Amino acid sequence: xxxxxxxxxxxxxxxxxxxxxxxxxxxxxxxxxxxxxxxxxxxxxxxxxxxxxxxxxxxxxxxxxxxxxxxxxxxxxxxxxxxxxxxxxxxxxxx
Amino acid sequence: xxxxxxxxxxxxxxxxxxxxxxxxxxxxxxxxxxxxxxxxxxxxxxxxxxxxxxxxxxxxxxxxxxxxxxxxxxxxxxxxxxxxxxxxxxxxxxxxxxxxxxxxxxxxxxxxxxxxxxxxxxxxxxxxxxxxxxxxxxxxxxxxxxxxxxxxxxxxxxxxxxxxxxxxxxxxxxxxxxxxxxxxxxxxxxxxxxxxxxxxxxxxxxxxxxxxxxxxxxxxxxxxxxxxxxxxxxxxxxxxxxxxxxxxxxxxxxxxxxxxxxxxxxxxxxxxxxxxxxxxxxxxxxxxxxxxxxxxxxxxxxxxxxxxxxxxxxxxxxxxxxxxxxxxxxxxxxxxxxxxxxxxxxxxxxxxxxxxxxxxxxxxxxxxxxxxxxxxxxxxxxxxxxxxxxxxxxxxxxxxxxxxxxxxxxxxxxxxxxxxxxxxxxxxxxxxxxxxxxxxxxxxxxxxxxxxxxxxxxxxxxxxxxxxxxxxxxxxxxxx
Numbered sequence: 001x002x003x004x005x006x007x008x009x010x011x012x013x014x015x016x017x018x019x020x021x022x023x024x025x026x027x028x029x030x031x032x033x034x035x036x037x038x039x040x041x042x043x044x045x046x047x048x049x050x051x052x053x054x055x056x057x058x059x060x061x062x063x064x065x066x067x068x069x070x071x072x073x074x075x076x077x078x079x080x081x082x083x084x085x086x087x088x089x090x091x092x093x094x095x
Numbered sequence: 096x097x098x099x100x101x102x103x104x105x106x107x108x109x110x111x112x113x114x115x116x117x118x119x120x121x122x123x124x125x126x127x128x129x130x131x132x133x134x135x136x137x138x139x140x141x142x143x144x145x146x147x148x149x150x151x152x153x154x155x156x157x158x159x160x161x162x163x164x165x166x167x168x169x170x171x172x173x174x175x176x177x178x179x180x181x182x183x184x185x186x187x188x189x190x191x192x193x194x195x196x197x198x199x200x201x202x203x204x205x206x207x208x209x210x211x212x213x214x215x216x217x218x219x220x221x222x223x224x225x226x227x228x229x230x231x232x233x234x235x236x237x238x239x240x241x242x243x244x245x246x247x248x249x250x251x252x253x254x255x256x257x258x259x260x261x262x263x264x265x266x267x268x269x270x271x272x273x274x275x276x277x278x279x280x281x282x283x284x285x286x287x288x289x290x291x292x293x294x295x296x297x298x299x300x301x302x303x304x305x306x307x308x309x310x311x312x313x314x315x316x317x318x319x320x321x322x323x324x325x326x327x328x329x330x331x332x333x334x335x336x337x338x339x340x341x342x343x344x345x346x347x348x349x350x351x352x353x354x355x356x357x358x359x360x361x362x363x364x365x366x367x368x369x370x371x372x373x374x375x376x377x378x379x380x381x382x383x384x385x386x387x388x389x390x391x392x393x394x395x396x397x398x399x400x401x402x403x404x405x406x407x408x409x410x411x412x413x414x415x416x417x418x419x420x421x422x423x424x425x426x427x428x429x430x431x432x433x434x435x436x437x438x439x440x441x442x443x444x445x446x447x448x449x450x451x452x453x454x455x456x457x458x459x460x461x462x463x464x465x466x467x468x469x470x471x472x473x474x475x476x477x478x479x480x481x482x483x484x485x486x487x488x489x490x491x492x493x494x495x496x497x498x499x500x501x502x503x504x505x506x507x508x509x510x511x512x513x514x515x516x517x518x519x520x521x522x523x524x525x526x527x528x529x530x531x532x533x534x535x536x537x538x539x540x541x542x543x544x545x546x547x548x549x550x551x552x553x554x555x556x557x558x559x560x561x562x563x564x565x566x567x568x569x570x571x572x573x574x575x
Binding site for chain 2: 061072082
């Protein structure tokens, strides 16, 4: 399977990665190799095999419904580039 | 061309837990921005989500309430998209293996007939934060208090054929989640959010048309309006030779229209995969049995019980089970009042009117259920008449005390002493000889109406305190 330059650009966009024009072809080859490996695994007969959701053969542990966190806003916002009235400020998002 | 409408709903219910789905932050509404956002909610590196047991219990309770299969094993998945109010860059949700499978609810339509609407699935997920687009020097403000609030997303089959059916279904789900206590149902605060998938197709065609997803609907009334607007819009598009595009549309209540938000094609590429931070959720029989054993009474069962236990009409029982708060209020008041029908009338009448007037609700009523029950008890034991009771209720509402206190303080106790009432009757008859003469000479069928004059005079003399039944009986005796 061979990915086109457009496929690579789309995947990079979905992951919000900036790919330099010169990197596109090499990345395409590497991604194609990964997909080839998946295609190879696809050939294995998995009928009757339960899909594995997690490599650990254990079930999720649950915690009781209790508030254990205190307000630490000032500490958590100390490293934020911009805050105002307790809000994090980010570049304008337009819907 | 005859068109048929096809509607499916996705309802996000905020689960009424103390803490978030994967962190120990509070879920209380209305806190100062970001004061309930922990390191987990902020997606700091190295943190791990730990699932809240109560969230699982609530999901199972819902599954059992709609006769659905509860999955013994379900899996959390990452739904990937970028938005500033989603700090991880993905939402933890469930995809291929949701906790609740196929179920069903029965809705009642306006003509009294009922219809079954399928529930495809219900899955657990975390809510995102809030973006505030007011002007912060050209920037957007982010509040992550809501990030990580537990949601149960309830997805219906495309079984509804009109806006009215969709509203009936949404109200039914609202009633169920509030009765079983897993959601407060507050649509204004966003605790119960309804998205509608709407499409049309030529009548008789099996294949579904292209759908639009309607968002930003925060009341049942707007749900109906948004769907009806969208049906008309889609018919116009197709009849003008165009094509409906699959997209998300926002409902604007001020303009009563839907408008395109974004094309869903790219946004839909969520690249789900199992979340490696969370192990599969396993629910055993013992857990399910424990949930079933503590399941609150469901609305349909409660309505039926109100009819059989209290002898209420189907209409009254239906009204009183409109919400769990109302049903609870009625039962508590009826127990004290000792007369279910009279209590029902007060709850649906004067009390509902007062709550409505002051824009409050049963859970926050200034007159408690017990206090209203005491008022009803005083009507029932003839301490006061139903008419005086309205004045007592108004005083209780204004915070002047309980029924007995108000009756005592205002001297409203009903006069039931036969001698005292007789004296009043005699006095009024003696003062109005002409009317007495007219009454005696009148036709028998006119007399009941004329009796009202004397009753009115006597009630006026007694400041409304004479027992009306006794007054009527004595008057008839003396005039007849």
